[in-house]
Amino acid sequence: MSTAVILALFVGAAIIVGLAFYAGQLLYKLSAQKKLIAKKQAEQQQKLKQSRLKRNAKLADSIYLIARAMHEQQCEFSEGCLRIWVLMSQYGFEDEQDLTTKYSGIYKMYQVVKEMPTHDARKKYTKKEIFKLDTARWRAEEAHKDEIIADCAKIIIEFKAAPGSENVVFN
Numbered sequence: 001m002s003t004a005v006i007l008a009l010f011v012g013a014a015i016i017v018g019l020a021f022y023a024g025q026l027l028y029k030l031s032a033q034k035k036l037i038a039k040k041q042a043e044q045q046q047k048l049k050q051s052r053l054k055r056n057a058k059l060a061d062s063i064y065l066i067a068r069a070m071h072e073q074q075c076e077f078s079e080g081c082l083r084i085w086v087l088m089s090q091y092g093f094e095d096e097q098d099l100t101t102k103y104s105g106i107y108k109m110y111q112v113v114k115e116m117p118t119h120d121a122r123k124k125y126t127k128k129e130i131f132k133l134d135t136a137r138w139r140a141e142e143a144h145k146d147e148i149i150a151d152c153a154k155i156i157i158e159f160k161a162a163p164g165s166e167n168v169v170f171n
Contacts, residue, residue, distance in 0.1 A: 052092050055092070056091060056092050059088075059091045060091065060159040060161070061159075061160075063084055063091070063155060063159045064155065064156060064159045064161040065161065066080050066083050067080070067084060067152040067155035067156050067159070068152070068156055068161075070084075070149075070152045071149060071152035071156060076141070077109055077141045077144070077145065077148050078112070078113045078140070081105075081106045081110045081113065081148065082109075082110055082113050082114065084103075084106055084155070085099075085106060085107065085114075102154075103151040103154070103155070105144045105146075105147025105148040105149075105150065105151045106147075106148055106151045106152075108140075108144050109140055109141065109144050109148060112136065112137065112140040113140070116133050116137065
């Protein structure tokens with residue numbers, strides 16, 4: 001073989017070895033980058049999980065306190081049901097639950113009062129209209145009283161209060 005062919009083969013082999021080395025470096029960097037991304041994602045998932053747990057703990061504490069106040073009849077059922085239902089809709093349950101059947105009394109009361117005006121919105125209505133709304137609310141409270149009290153008892157058992165909250169005294 002001629003020297004030119006041997007030289008060309010030698011140069012070609014050197015180029016192939018150089019490219020293979022470069023490809024190996026790139027694959028190593030890619031592997032390290034994938035590991036770093038997986039680690040960052042795991043850390044982010046852990047932070048998100050901790051954040052959800054913290055948020056759920058605050059929600060559970062609020063739900064517990066409102067349910068306890070309602071159970072001890074220190075809070076009107078209409079107001080308590082409205083607040084509890086909104087908080088429960090934001091709570092992250094472990095498994096999917098049908099809250100409308102599990103807490104049917106609270107749900108029924110919520111359905112009655114959810115569209116009723118509160119605070120400043122009530123000022124737009126006449127006294128007669130407000131009395132009509134209040135009468136409907138009072139009747140619903142009375143009609144669902146037993147169910148609501150039973151639902152509150154379930155909530156007090158199921159939702160744990162934050163440390164110290166279980167000792168709150170309602171006067």
